[in-house]
Amino acid sequence: LLHGAVDILGIGAGALVLGAFGRVPTVERPWGMGGWGLGTVPETVLAAAAYLVVGRGLLWYLRAPRGRGLPTVARSALVRQGLVAVALLGIAPLVCVVADAQPVLLPLFAVPLIALDSALWMARARAEEQLRDPLTGLPNRQWLLERIWTALDDAERIGARSALLLIDLDRFRSVNDTLGHLAGDRLLLQIADRLRHALPRGAEAARLGGDEFAVLLPVADSTTSATRIARGLVTTLSSPLDLDGLTLVLEASAGVALFPDHALDAEGMLRRADVAMYQAKRDRSGVEAYESKRDSNTPDRLALLGDLRRALDAHEVQLHYQPKVRFDGQVAGLEALVRWVHPERGKVPPDEFIAIAETSGLMPLLTEYVLETALAQVARWREQGLRVPVAVNVSPRDVHSPGFAGSVAARLARHGVPAGALQLEITEHVLLEDPTRAADTLAALTGHGVKMSLDDFGTGYSSLVHLRRLPVSELKIDRSFVARLAVDTEDAEIVRCTVDLAHSLGLVVVAEGVEDDETWERLRDLGCDAVQGWLVAAAMPPEETTAWLRARGSRGWRSPAALPAGE
Known part of the structure; x- marks a missing residue:
């Protein structure tokens, strides 16, 4: 519905531009054409530009986070659709000529247009694959950053909090060193599967790389509630794992950062959750919420x-x-x-x-x-x-x-x-x-x-x-x-x-x-x-210490309660 609505608005804008140049449909010429030539190129380009600006521009505006500019994914989509628009603009004169002279041949243009559309979908699919971790299938860091921006905008609009949990497996390197990277990958698959099933409603998980995972809570009541969720996830991930009959226990540590309490942007949320996570590792406490007084990087x-x-x-x-x-x-x-x-x-x-x-x-x-x-x-x-x-x-x-x-x-x-x-x-x-x-x-x-x-x-x-x-x-x-x-x-x-x-x-x-x-x-x-x-x-x-030691060297020290009156 959204795409259809903006397309109608875009087409209407293009029609208005053509109408301004006298290209009005009639019974004889339902396409509003006639007398096409090099002189009509400017009006054609202006009509196409009106369609793109009103249609695609409106769509990008509605989808982009407020005040943040276009996300990376939207920017790549903008480039792809720009290329498609250029291709369509190049074929448009042929479509116009055929529509004016032999409308019955218009269906033949379906073949190149379908091929172009398929190429666009393939490019989109490859772009989506770039946002997925190839091992676990979870979203990756790039996806997480974009999703955090969206969650922060939504939270700011409704006056709510968002939370980011960073989870890291303790001593996972020893598994790779002892059992090999293949065994480590199989354990990561089990961890990712556990994480998916343990997520509370509305939460989203991502793998940042290695043995580090992230969980986004688009809406969080408080630091206490986010910390409680993190402890539950850490407990779930720390329960015994089975690998070909070998029982392994991989403990996890988690750091919690909240918007707007601890950070106001996606990068800040990631960094401060990371600081809290390493604090949890150092203290062996399992879960820590970010505290500015313990952050040496401010x-x-x-x-x-x-x-x-x-x-x-x-x-x-x-x-x-x-x-x-x-x-x-x-x-x-x-x-x-x-x-x-x-x-x-x-x-x-x-x-x-x-x-x-x-x-x-x-x-x-x-x-x-x-x-x-x-x-x-x-x-x-x-x-x-x-x-x-x-x-x-x-x-x-x-x-x-x-x-x-x-x-x-x-x-x-x-x-x-x-x-x-x-x-x-x-x-x-x-x-x-x-x-x-x-x-x-x-x-x-x-x-x-x-x-x-x-x-x-x-x-x-x-x-x-x-x-x-x-x-x-x-x-x-x-x-x-x-x-x-x-x-x-x-x-x-x-x-x-x-x-x-x-x-x-x-x-x-x-x-x-x-x-x-x-x-x-x-x-x-x-x-x-x-x-x-x-x-x-x-x-x-x-x-002062020297004087104190000399004064008590001869008679030692006594509690004030044990001293004689007046001493």
Whole structure:
């Protein structure tokens, strides 16, 4: 109906042009012709142009997304139909002459016109094939981009949201490496079939390449509902697969991006869903929605990344030190914490710039800077008679870097600091990506005499399994369990069990985030070995830390509640 309507309008426009030149049909000449020659070429061309502009132009206008220009598919169709129009225009004089002289011969033109129409359909079919993934038959990336544009226009018009889910199979490369690419292709066919059947109503799936798929939700209620759908799809794709009697489990990770919350165009939706998907891979959380604060590729964060690199080169990043104190008052050690005061932004939260460093490849440089600065300070303290161990946080990327253990040992030797004066704080995530390399690096570090501490215990995955595999001598209970210890019986029980478990393995237990005397007393009663937090001292610059250590060197440290009145 749409094509027929615009064709009628186009033909009417062409007839009006011919009528303006006096080409009006009569009983004798129903075609409105007569006296054709070279002089009539302009009016013929103008009539054809009127038909194309009004008919085809109106159709393209109705089909193109508002404000976006013609999609790629529409542009290719425009070129094809333009060529067809030129061909028809070339044959039009012959049709006119035959129609005027021998109308009975007009049916003969059906043969070339049918051939032309068939060529047009074949070209259209080939164009559609270019929008399909040849392996799975799902639409490909080009189709997805065009479809996203259409969905965003529709959502904007009705004031709704749209969502894009990017799904990637974890460790699929190992299937290709172990079983071969043919087996991998067969598994991808099963995955694509599962995805088709698991799609909610109205959703559309595409394969972007390799083991990466996308699902478009033209209408989404909220980030929560889109995330729930993504979790359902991930669960479906992660169920066991059968390959010639071999049962395989391929876990999947998904990222979610919403229009207009996270992006306003198709390319932005793809990029931000991709950022969220890789965040889900890093966190092993399965599904993550896009968060701008975790995206290191925004212009603001890219500018901050450049400023951080310059600050490291200029030694503008500082280390502050927070004490760890035993319940007998003795200082158990210090933790080196990074602080950065930006010349324009002021104090930048450590979580913000450390996250940027971890996702940008700057983390090894930041770790080298912190290690170098901390060991130089330890050497100065030792010259002053202050022999206190210092802990430095290292990321999983550091542990997975080849030669990391050797570089730490070389720095210790260069500064003349014994290995026992350095403690490296790690998290359970070091074992998630490459357990073998991580285990080798940690074993080499402990072989050099460097002590290891497990930070943020209880906030990761499979903590007990990892605790058994990590060569650590200290365990730090995360502040999330310590904060409500005095008022929450469940948190108190978790802390008690953790302390008992750690002691049974011969580990020292340190509680983070201690801020009041009641928490101090409860931790002491539960058998905790040491505490760290504002109750003891906030993180201090090196000069203040030196004064703090000297002031407590003779009498140790005591909880304010235990001090005599007036002291």
